Amino acid sequence: MTPPRNPANDAAFPKNDRGSGSLNDFKFDFVPRSAKLRIQLAGSDPYQDELRTVLDENGSDVHTAGGQRTIEEERTDAPMELRLFTGRRVSGVVGTVPRGLEPAIAEALGRLERANKPLRIPAEIVTTRRGLRVDLLIGQTRDL
Template sequence: MPFWNNPPSADDSLPKNDRGSGSLSNYVGVLMPRNAKVTMRLAGSDPSQDELAALAAEEAELTTATPARTTAEEGVDAPIEVRIFSGRRVSGVVGTVPRGLESAYDEAVRRLDGRGSKPRIPVAAVKTKHGYRVDLLMGLTR
């Protein structure tokens, strides 16, 4: 595989099944999702399995409850921790945005906020053979 096709560097400290996924090639222009099917899977969801199971069982629409990073936070280059809003409550941290995709997350939140919408990205709690995972439905922020 050519070096320019390599995905963003994954966090090797996490298990292979919990490193998250997504690609900047799914975005065009100013990080606008190519289509409504673009998703981003959060990394580091293993410690939150009980909370994710409870959120998946709820009938409410799930959205993120994490704002875009400030300029000071961008300078530190810390991972973006994501919490979920289920209509009644905000969960604890359920994962982090995969390394290299922070700018796509920030731009989606800013785009929603600039439109006058609530700056919350729709979320799906997905059951996989390795446990629950969190998919951000980035394509719905177009």
């Protein structure tokens, strides 16, 4: 049975740019159930040029840069925008975490910090029929 879609994503983004992921894919404490788990970012349509530049410069394997919200963004429940670290530079915004999955991303960053690893979630730029998208390889953070 597929869980219902988050209405906040439905109203904020076009049908083909809503991202994907579900809290049902996580165990207690937001630990991914599978090492293959991916979350696709929402709202990537406006950032196609930036994604194309990153893909040309660095290939499809990249990492997130940052991801933590400021206190003001947390207070207003602002979307969690993500940038990519390409090895030499940090890109501009390339998308947002689908609504409702922000705690899973925050916990993954916390696991990385507790393991004394850089606060960078592995990601991959994928080509779809509707353009370039960013998949967070969140499952790779589960065994830290």
